[in-house]
Amino acid sequence: GCGTTIDQNGNASTGGNADGQKELVISTWGFSEDFLQESVFQPFEKEHNVKIVLETGNNAERLNKIRQGSTNVDLIYLSDYYAQQAIDDDLLEPIDRTQLTNLDQIYDIAKAPNGEKYGPAYTVAQLGIAYNPALVSGEVTSWSDLWKPEFANNLTMPAITATAGPMMIDAASRVAGNKEFNEDAAFTQLKQLDPSVVKYYSQTSEYVNMIGQEEIAGGPIMEMYFKDIQAAVPGAKFVTPSEGAYAVINTVNIVKGSDNKELAEEFIDWQLSKDVQEKSAKAKVDSPVNKDVVLTDEEAQGITYGADIIENLRKLDMEFVNKSMPVWTDRWNREIGG
Amino acid sequence: MTLLSLEQVSVAYDNHLILENFDLKLEEGKLLSLLGPSGCGKTTTLRLIAGFLEAKGGKFMFDGRDYTHLPVNKRNFGFVFQSYALFPHLSVYDNVAFGLRLRKMKEGQVKEKVLRMLDIVSLNGFEKRFPQELSGGQRQRVAIARALVIEPDLLLFDEPLSNLDANLRVTMRVEIRRLQQELGMTAVYVSHDQEECFSISDQVAIMNAGKIEQLGAPTDIYQYPKTEYVARFIGFNNFLVFDGTRQGNTGLEWTIGDYGFDVQLQAGQSTANTYKGAIRPEDLRIIPLGQLTDLQKSLSNQVPGTVKVSTYLGRSYQFEVQTALGAFTVNQEMDIPIAPGQQVMITFPADKIVMVAQ
């Protein structure tokens, strides 16, 4: 249980509680809380005599709250371009990398996804394609296979607002044959795909339910959810497309104005430690970025693991994505699925 | 021709029987009044006829057809509700026009009829008012107008004039009677005003706890109630409980102890001792004892007594007189009332005593 760690008053503005114990406020998604409490938060609390208080919600919600400063969050977990948004809005405290003793154990891609000033990625996952072979004839090996007639009226794609949305724009640009990103070509390509799309999903649960009910044959999805897909469709397959899967990068950062900067840095370092990374991986909570973590095949099932895969992931330029998002969203709204 | 007949009808609220094996017949074009004490089932009878209540048993025939299960709106009966039941969202005009419009009448004609009816109930100028903005009597008149204007096959009136002043009440009852007769409508009428019932009706039914106790022409009922209940109800407040008969000066006399009473029997009545003599307060006469000659004192049909209470009634005074035969109520017109405490002689005119079943 984790109930004991939560400040019942919800008053996090003092930075400490009645018994003078420090409080570390962490803003995160709110999944696998049981595991995180036991293996990540509680050991840290004990070691540093600190109380960890959680604020949970999705990226956008939590980002909005730190923007308004309604609660004094010390650490925030964000994925992909939400971290970049936080940086653009000057909400994050530059990090002192010298404090992160475990940094050299992690993959390059995870070290400084948003630049040296900001926090590292504590997990990197891949976005590939999952499908139901019973409904799709032939092997699926490439992003371009989504455009094949097998997927006609059988496909789901992430909505532009989903984490994977911008990745699909990049993928479409590449499928259209461009080495350099070509926005127009990408949208033309996506537009061609539109008739095949049954539904653009914005929640992974929709994907899982649709494939389970055979409303769709497949579509792009993060590897970490594949075990759920298999539970629904035992014969389902997950592929890393030949052009390369996309990296879903989740970072942890210190929020500007935190009173507990050093403690926060220690926590980040703790999050990157082999110990935590290995436990998380084995519990299938997060794919490890720590190169020292060694997993059996079975332990690696359903998580993104191994230098060969991780080092080949495509990583979008977050600043560029962020800048482009208003335009992409608008074009996507107008040109696709309308 | 019998237009309406209720045959062995029973009605109950929950499991509480209100009407039991109720029978009623009414000729076409006639107006029947239901008279009876509060709670005896008058409204229930009207609601049954209107179709608002479902009978537990029995049959309701109208115009030769079985109406027992016919829906309310197929009946074309007009109903004036005891509680008015005006449509609060409609103006006086629209309340009255409601039924006409349902009959798809042209607006011009609707207007003509509504205005004429409002004229009859003296509500010209009130067309635009809403029910909440009317006095009690005005609401009641709207309710009457609303039911009359559709010229229904049968009119059901539940105390339609209870909230009107005496003059208006007379005017309205004359109007109702006129319209009813002119248009040949049949009607069942409930009112507590006996004069109203007697003056407006072709037939009067006196009800007692869910049954009709006597049904007849107004004059018959008024003059010759058949039972004590009816007699009491229509104002024969004084009763003589006879204990035997004897031969008197002018023929057979009924007796109570030493007192002898000359009584005119109605057709069909025997001398069997199953009757009470009933007499109205206004048919009794009292004279202060001092003003009587000895001869007068010795006549039959007289009882001496003492005035206990005297009440002014407008036209007459009412006296409570205590006698050896019990208390009697006497209404008598006089300029200077007899004061309480005075000794008086009560006279019971032989032709005013009605023999009623006990």
Add this chain to the structure above:
Amino acid sequence: MTLLSLEQVSVAYDNHLILENFDLKLEEGKLLSLLGPSGCGKTTTLRLIAGFLEAKGGKFMFDGRDYTHLPVNKRNFGFVFQSYALFPHLSVYDNVAFGLRLRKMKEGQVKEKVLRMLDIVSLNGFEKRFPQELSGGQRQRVAIARALVIEPDLLLFDEPLSNLDANLRVTMRVEIRRLQQELGMTAVYVSHDQEECFSISDQVAIMNAGKIEQLGAPTDIYQYPKTEYVARFIGFNNFLVFDGTRQGNTGLEWTIGDYGFDVQLQAGQSTANTYKGAIRPEDLRIIPLGQLTDLQKSLSNQVPGTVKVSTYLGRSYQFEVQTALGAFTVNQEMDIPIAPGQQVMITFPADKIVMVAQ
């Protein structure tokens, strides 16, 4: 002692004046009746006294205190509503107990009082019923019981007996009067039943379009209406419109054309020609012309005419008689009515003609 006084009170709905500079005074322990046609402002007056309406102007004094702006619930007045206004969610018992419980009376005492009051209104056994399950008259009696049981300083009755049958109405009015006098309560009473008003009241006020036209003791009003309006309202349906005076056989006679009328003037009345003669239908006498001697025919205070309509009223018959002086209504007790078309002589007894202001 004057308990209640309304001074120059005005009341309006929206901008429509209902009462204008209304004055009224009432002694402690007295019962005053308001009589008047539908819509004249009786309910409005009661509601004003009760405090439901705010006066536009004027003052309301009660027991020496200014009550004009006192909240309703501070007044301790009992109100019997024309529309009953029973609490639908409470049983009969709880309806009646409502006011007592507000006074924090012990349940034992509440029970005693409620049951006694229900007994008075003849509703024993109905304690557990809800208002929807009562007949109209039963509801009205609950409303009366509810107002009486709190023994208020002032009782306001708005047509409290309109839905009761004649007998019950008499019983109830006697009870109301008894309670009012026994407990020394003061009361204002609105009813359309004139007999009821006259028999129950110490004072009667005849209202006309928001004003009091005459206020006085019941006998005064009944016998000597001061204006045509009042006369008409209390049943003087026949009017003689005089055109002059002349010396007759027995003294000064009022004339209409050739017809002469002997009239007894009231104190304070002059012979000025600003009066009309008013007479009640039941004070006129008619005799078929054939039954009159020539001498009788030549007397004054007589007008010949033709019977147009005859109506049975229960006790008496009513005749519409057309004469050279207009139509007259005559109520006369008789066994066999005079048939329409017959020639009759109408007699106007000199002591029954009342001179009223035009």
Add this chain to the structure above:
Amino acid sequence: MKEKHYGLAIFSTLVFIFLLGPLVIISVTSFGPGTVLKFPPDGFSLKWYQNIWAVDMFPKTFVTSIIISLLGNLLALILGVPAAYALSRYHFRGRDLLNAIFLSPVLIPGIVLGFTMLKYVLVMYQLPIYAGLLVGHTVIMLPFIIRVIGSSLSNFDFSIEEAAVSLGAGRLQAFFRVVLPNIRSGIMAAVLIAFLESFNNVDISVFMTGPGISTLPIQMLTYVQNYFDPTIAAISVVLMILTGLLMFVIERLMGGLAYFTKR
């Protein structure tokens, strides 16, 4: 008096099939053993019901939700009932405007309302999270309380209130002892709708919750973003059972919903 409406009865039955059909499917799937929603399920298991208690954020946020919704409801009643009464009892200038103002919280898209309240109530007015959450929920309940009770009062015969006052009841007494019992079906409707509106609210709560404080819908939303198992279905079933039990208790305690609906 019994009235017969066969057509209506059939129609109503169909509507209830429409309303409840999906719930039957949800209930059935909640007993499935698999980690994803499946209909028909592959077997029978109660593990998702156990999971509700295992993930202790569920009971915790459930309690928070109940407390916030009940307190907010109470507050909204205290603020709203007098207003509803005034708006239907008196006719005065500006009544329409006031009606519109009191309705306005439902006219504003929830997310904008939530964000705005975050900016002002939490940040500017510096209200503690719990208080802010309560205020937010009260704001969204107010229109339901005021308008639903108001529309019930629109057909109310105020003469019985006058009767109560004439018998010596103060304004408040008259209201509580006479008006309220006669519009209890309206009050019931208002309280119920407001409660559900608050209990299900996401838009406001998303912004007004904070470290350590969350509500059940937010927790459920968070959960379904990462898990696809029938726990959420099981929670729905538990909520329905709780509601049913509550109704049963009410039935036993005060003669049923009848208490709220009988007139």
Add this chain to the structure above:
Amino acid sequence: MKINKMYWLLLPGLLFLTVFMLIPIILTIGSTFVQEGKPTLEGYLYFFKDAYFNRILLTTLRVSVFTTVICIALGYPVAYYISRLGTRKKGILLALSIFPLLTSPVVRSFSWMIILGRKGLVNNALVATGIVDKPIEILYTPTAMIIGLVHLFLPLIIITLVGVMENVDSELIRAAESLGASRFTALRKVLFPLTIPGLIIGSVLVFVGSLTAYTTPALLGGKERVISTFLYQNAMTLNDWYLASVIATIMIVITLVVVGLMNKVATKLNPKG
């Protein structure tokens, strides 16, 4: 004096709303008319000049109107039926009608998939009975969106209406019937006008609810966009609260207009309401 009393009754609620909602919202909306310190309508012009946005707006309105009308059409008779039932049955049906509100939108959309999907119950039935020869598309169409919204809001209108109908004197219906109205006509001409206040508030709640609903249209609605999608995108993904507020203001204005229209119609049908 009466007036004073009335203000005291209104004041607490008004004050509360003003402080916690009105002022913040007015400031937020007000800010959409100002850019860089100058008054402007740019945000609004941007949207209204845009044919695409206008089309979405129309779609949204259509969905909301349909939802509202269907909710009334289904809810009104059911509310009437419930309101005339014996007290016990009434309680049970009222309880049943709130059950749908206790289920999470996500599982609810899953069960709609079971019902409306290609392999769903409806399509199976249609194919089995030969009415269609291949499954029809219902799920992920505007129809599905409307069905989902109706399912979401129907309880609201039923509960509201039952509350109002119980305060209508049933004697009035009888009066209408005695004047020759069929039960239906009596309901239409008497019950209906008298329940207008409740109907209006119910409809407003449904209309506004479906106009601003996000989750249900997103889950069931397929590719058809509604206006709240835009609002969410701008607010939550793009963090553009300026445009989000502009859209919100447009939605508020639309609802005010619609509510105004409804009130107009209401006054016509029931001038005393």
